[in-house]
Every structure is written in structure tokens, then in C-alpha cells.
Amino acid sequence: MRVARTIVVAPDALRLVHQVHGRGVLVARGAAPAGRHWPDADVIVSDDPSVAIVVRVADCAPVLIGDRRLGVVAAAHAGWRGTVQRAAPAAVTALTETFGSRPADLMAAIGPSLGPCCGEVGDEVVEAFRDAGHDAAALARWFAPGASGRPHVDLWRANRDQLEAAGVPSDAIHVAALCTKTHARVLHSYRADRERAGRMAGVIRVKGRR
Numbered sequence: 001m002r003v004a005r006t007i008v009v010a011p012d013a014l015r016l017v018h019q020v021h022g023r024g025v026l027v028a029r030g031a032a033p034a035g036r037h038w039p040d041a042d043v044i045v046s047d048d049p050s051v052a053i054v055v056r057v058a059d060c061a062p063v064l065i066g067d068r069r070l071g072v073v074a075a076a077h078a079g080w081r082g083t084v085q086r087a088a089p090a091a092v093t094a095l096t097e098t099f100g101s102r103p104a105d106l107m108a109a110i111g112p113s114l115g116p117c118c119g120e121v122g123d124e125v126v127e128a129f130r131d132a133g134h135d136a137a138a139l140a141r142w143f144a145p146g147a148s149g150r151p152h153v154d155l156w157r158a159n160r161d162q163l164e165a166a167g168v169p170s171d172a173i174h175v176a177a178l179c180t181k182t183h184a185r186v187l188h189s190y191r192a193d194r195e196r197a198g199r200m201a202g203v204i205r206v207k208g209r210r
């Protein structure tokens with residue numbers, strides 16, 4: 001598997017999940033169980049340098065988090081549904097509760113994903129955010145009308161705001177700000193290529209021995 005080669009781990013050291021657009025957490029330690037038996041989850045955390053945790057995306061935002069003090073890591077899969085459900089803060093909480101992380105020690109990267117330029121959605125998406133308790137100020141920051149007048153969602157800002165609200169320092173949150181659809185020739189975009197779209201891997205591993 002190309003991802004494994006790139007980050008120099010054995011293929012069975014990659015820990016993947018069956019992503020269901022939620023906020024369920026897998027604590028990954030040790031090699032993956034035999035077979036492709038991936039648990040349902042959209043957040044993975046690990047303190048094990050022998051594994052690399054992976055979220056797969058093609059427009060959804062991959063959020064990777066590292067703890068500068070403890071060295072533990074998290075990955076979250078945050079499309080609009082995951083962002084509604086606060087998947088990125090769920091990753092912060094999982095690090096805090098599982099390993100004793102302090103949010104102030106965390107740094108985060110939000111990888112290439114659908115940008116506000118191309119993030120046209122229906123009103124039902126705005127409603128889903130509202131129904132989940134995101135307030136008017138948040139909605140005003142995360143949605144803006146596009147050329148057609150329909151709302152565009154800004155996953156980058158929403159995930160940044162949610163991470164900040166969870167206590168991750170603003171200057172420790174890095175946003176790639178690369179839109180997958182705009183750059184569909186070099187990135188994978190479901191909106192651009194539908195069923196033919198490939199997937200990109202957001203991968204992070206605890207530093208140390210392999």
C-alpha cells in the first residue's frame with residue numbers, strides 16, 4: 001500500500017476505520033486485526049508509535065492533531081455531517097480523556113478539502129447545523145451565499161472555530177486552505193468526480209520507534 005510505504009510503516013500498521021460521518025472514537029494500539037474488519041468510527045486516537053492512524057477523504061476535511069507534550073495523536077474525518085456533530089472537538093476530548101492531554105498543548109492541521117468556494121449546499125445543511133445547537137453567530141461565520149444565492153459551507157473555518165472552542169490555541173491550528181474540487185486534477189474530489197473519485201489519506205503517527 002502506497003500510504004504505508006510513504007510513511008515507512010508495515011501495511012498492517014495502518015489503522016483505518018469504516019467512516020460513518022459521526023463522532024465515534026477508535027483507540028488504536030497495535031496492529032490491525034486480520035482482514036478488513038474496520039470498526040465504525042470517525043475519530044481515531046493513538047499513543048502507539050508502531051501504528052499510523054488514517055482517515056480517508058475526498059472533499060471531507062481531514063483533521064490531524066498532535067500533543068506536543070505527550071506525543072499522542074488523533075485524526076478526525078469531518079465532512080459537513082461530521083462538522084455538524086463536532087468530530088474535531090470529539091478528537092480533542094478523546095485525547096484528553098484517554099491520555100490526559102491538555103488542549104493548550106495540542107496542535108492541529110486541517111488538510112485539503114472542499115473549500116468555501118465550492119461548498120454549495122442546500123438549506124437543509126444549514127438546518128442540520130442549527131438543529132445540532134450551533135448558534136447564529138457560528139452559522140453566520142460558517143455559511144455565506146455563493147453566486148447562485150445558495151449557501152456555501154466553510155468547513156475550514158468551522159473546524160478551526162470548533163478546535164479553538166475546545167481549547168486548541170489559535171496559532172497552533174494550521175489550515176491547508178486547498179480546495180479539493182478547485183484542484184481536482186491533483187487532489188481527489190467527490191464533487192468533481194463522483195463515483196470515480198479516489199481517496200486521499202490523512203495520516204499521523206506517534207514519533208518514535210517503528
Ligand SMILES: [Zn+2]
Binds near residue numbers: 114119182183
Ligand atoms: Zn473550490
